[in-house]
Amino acid sequence: MEQAENPSAGRLLVIMPAWNESASVGNTVTEVIRTVPNCDVLVVDDGSTDNTADLAEAAGAAVLRLPFNLGVGGAMRAGYKYAQRWNYSQAIQVDADGQHDPKDLINVVKGLEVADISIGARFAEKGNYEVRGPRKWAMVFLGWAISRIAKTRLTDVTSGFRAANTRAIAQYCEHYPAEYLGDTIDSLVVAVRSGLTVTQVPVEMRPRQGGQPSHNPVKAALYLGRSGFALLIAMTRKKTRLAGTEGAAE
Structure with a gap:
């Protein structure tokens, strides 16, 4: 019997981790779908105690409900498992708070034409996003x-x-840490050391569309030390052998 074609194959999956984002998630999902109508949106409800999941579903997203809060790393790993399970060829992370402008989404995805991972960069000669103090020092380092x-x-x-393209999705499914900064620093370093390539695309950031920022002055002061520790941990991780990559080692 001939197997039916998977309708998600070749499509773009937008993965949106969300924890108590009822103030913004509905509008963010609606805006993404309106701006990029050929994508599928998956909201990973990371153990929210409000109605984030219901609002996301009402706006047109598929919703993966986690029983308790895992953090961004755990939520994104679940999202990449979903992408791999349903054979999506490309996936992109978009924040539920509306800071990532959907108008930049396709340009970030186009970066996958030259690399396995494409980063929407806030400090690449576009927009006026600024950070100061320890966070800026950490980001420069x-x-x-x-x-x-x-x-x-x-x-x-x-x-x-x-x-991420299919190779990056596969690597993330094997190694996408849930530790602090693991979803950004650790996951990126291990992916690159395992043979994946990376590029960046300039993007503009917007103010949060709802809810409260997660950072405060105390967290900013700790950011420098934690980011250096995250990099150190990432460099000790074992490389992952992926099909089609060169130079990866056990």
């Missing part, structure tokens, strides 16, 4: 360090606005 590992200039390695 991390950008310099990971650029050397990736052998390409990267200015915003902590950006969550990033796209």
Whole structure:
């Protein structure tokens, strides 16, 4: 019997991790679908205690409900498992709070024409996004360090606005850590050291469309030390052998 074609094959999956984002998730899903009508949107409800999941579903997203809060890393790993299970060829992370402008989404995905991972970079000569103090020092250091590992200039390695092709999706399913900064620093370093390529695309950031920012002055002060520790941990991870990559080792 001939197997029916999977309707998701070749399509773009937008993965939107969300934890108590009822103030913005509905509008964000609606805007993504309106701007990129040929995509599918998956909201990973990360153990929310509000009606985030119901609002996302009402706006047209598929919803994966996690029984308790895993953090962004755990939610994204679940999203990539979904992408792999349903044979999506491309996936992109978009924040539920509306800071990632859907008008930049396709340009970030187009970066996959030249690399396995495409990062929407906030510090690449577009927009006026600024950070100061310890967070800025950390981002400059991390950008310099990971650029050397990736052998390409990267200015915003902590950006969550990033796209993945099938090779990157497969690697993420095997290794996508849930630790602090693991979803950005750790996942990127291990992917690059395992043979995947990365590029960046300039994007503009917007203010949150609802809810409260997750950062405060105390967290900002701790960011520098934690980011350096995250990089150190990432460099100790075992490389993953992927089909079609060269230079990867056990």
